[in-house]
Amino acid sequence: MTDTLDRAGIQGIVARGYSSLGHARFTLFACDGQSAARGLLGWLLPRVTTAAPRFSADTAVQVAFTPAGLRRLGLPETAVAGFSLEFLAGMAAANRSRFLGDVGESGSRGWAWGGPAGPAIDGLILLYAATAELLDERQAQLAQQLAATDARALAVLDTLERQDHEPFGFHDGISQPLMQGLPKASRAGGSVPAGEFVLGYRNGYGQLTDRPLLPRSADPRQLLPPDPGGSSQADLGRNGTYLVLRQLEQDVDGFWNYAAEATRRPDGSGDRCAQDALAAKLVGRWRSGAPLVKAPYRDDPALAEGNDFGYHHTDPMGLACPLGAHIRRANPRDSLDPRPGTDASVQVNSLHRLLRRGRSYGPAGGSPRPGGATGLHFICLAANLARQFEFVQHTWLNDPAFNGLYDDSDPLVGSRESRGRTFTVPARPVRRRYRGLPQFVRTRGGAYFFLPGISALRYLEQLPGSVPSGPRTG
Numbered sequence: 001m002t003d004t005l006d007r008a009g010i011q012g013i014v015a016r017g018y019s020s021l022g023h024a025r026f027t028l029f030a031c032d033g034q035s036a037a038r039g040l041l042g043w044l045l046p047r048v049t050t051a052a053p054r055f056s057a058d059t060a061v062q063v064a065f066t067p068a069g070l071r072r073l074g075l076p077e078t079a080v081a082g083f084s085l086e087f088l089a090g091m092a093a094a095n096r097s098r099f100l101g102d103v104g105e106s107g108s109r110g111w112a113w114g115g116p117a118g119p120a121i122d123g124l125i126l127l128y129a130a131t132a133e134l135l136d137e138r139q140a141q142l143a144q145q146l147a148a149t150d151a152r153a154l155a156v157l158d159t160l161e162r163q164d165h166e167p168f169g170f171h172d173g174i175s176q177p178l179m180q181g182l183p184k185a186s187r188a189g190g191s192v193p194a195g196e197f198v199l200g201y202r203n204g205y206g207q208l209t210d211r212p213l214l215p216r217s218a219d220p221r222q223l224l225p226p227d228p229g230g231s232s233q234a235d236l237g238r239n240g241t242y243l244v245l246r247q248l249e250q251d252v253d254g255f256w257n258y259a260a261e262a263t264r265r266p267d268g269s270g271d272r273c274a275q276d277a278l279a280a281k282l283v284g285r286w287r288s289g290a291p292l293v294k295a296p297y298r299d300d301p302a303l304a305e306g307n308d309f310g311y312h313h314t315d316p317m318g319l320a321c322p323l324g325a326h327i328r329r330a331n332p333r334d335s336l337d338p339r340p341g342t343d344a345s346v347q348v349n350s351l352h353r354l355l356r357r358g359r360s361y362g363p364a365g366g367s368p369r370p371g372g373a374t375g376l377h378f379i380c381l382a383a384n385l386a387r388q389f390e391f392v393q394h395t396w397l398n399d400p401a402f403n404g405l406y407d408d409s410d411p412l413v414g415s416r417e418s419r420g421r422t423f424t425v426p427a428r429p430v431r432r433r434y435r436g437l438p439q440f441v442r443t444r445g446g447a448y449f450f451l452p453g454i455s456a457l458r459y460l461e462q463l464p465g466s467v468p469s470g471p472r473t474g
Helices: 034-047 067-072 085-089 094-100 132-148 252-262 272-283 326-330 343-350 386-397 454-461
Strands: 023-031 059-065 123-129 151-158 211-214 241-250 359-361 375-382 423-425 432-434 441-451
Touching: 023 034, 023 132, 034 059, 034 067, 034 132, 034 151, 034 454, 059 067, 059 132, 085 094, 085 386, 085 441, 094 386, 123 132, 123 441, 132 151, 252 272, 272 326, 272 423, 326 386, 375 386, 375 441
Parallel strands: none
Antiparallel strands: 023 123, 023 151, 059 123, 059 441, 241 375, 241 441, 359 375, 423 432
């Protein structure tokens, strides 16, 4: 049975990446007191874009909160405690930073925003627009409202106009999970239960993920939906999700210089074909997006959107797509135990999927170019931070022993601080090992947010100084 999504009750970014809105800007804010927080939310509420079908607007607005922001709005501590432990601890906590690989140059103490030494972030406002002029207009309105409500922008993250490739030059956004309850999932197989991405719906285990439930007495206006689990409580989490935001700076020059040096001929001359082939091995796809599993020897732009493939039957040894390549780690598909190559393996993989909604950033006015800070404002959505985002980051991307390897972290985004500086390319008769991989991606900021459903936003906007609350359950 597939849950029926309350699309009008869900913020729109859950259902769509706003591909028609090529311009975006993300504002991290803090409020001076509850009245400021409530005033800002009251202004935002009628502007928040939902996931209702047939979206055709030329702008979109989304809002999410940190635990500090929820407290600022007046949500009592007993209710805040109903959120996940990872969300409450925060991405920048020392133990969590080590777990996520945010160490050395990526350490949270050096972040531009979100770090332990910086000001506390209350929330995040995502603005999208069809044109740069319209985005500037909406941002100016937001800035005026922040000032009028005694709130302030801690950081404003600009993005490049939306493109179909990421800063390293590879076609991006191909392998997105299909969420049950949305039209694309009904037309294709391999969809993922809605509860993997939206709280208050059944997840891949057929259960409701833990979320904050409140006694009905805490919601006298009955703004919140009832707990679908059958308790008598009001569901603050339903139609919401967790949003992960990370500023990932990409060393584009370093990446391509490494590929060039590692493939240089004995006479010192360059080999562009070998350079492109090694870069494709690191990623798992050619620049066009064609997967190595289907195009192992040369790029094939006709396969640019190719996503219907597995690894176990077609490339179990990694002879086409190396076992440690980026896309093979981020989405192992059918190669996991138990019973690799079967639906059981695909099902295990589906328990760790992420909805990605990031946008690239770089020098103003165009594509990334040498000398300018370039990267990705990585955004993903998940109902379970530990089992989805943190598991993928720690156990798949940063694990040097992933897939039977020994000293190989993700060659594209993995941490090299202590181990993981090797990239192994299986081959016959002898494998090739590239040693001393530089750090191509560094974390420059990050935070966890709760993206509330529309009913929860209305509830938070009208909170008094404190309300009674029930225990964490669900």
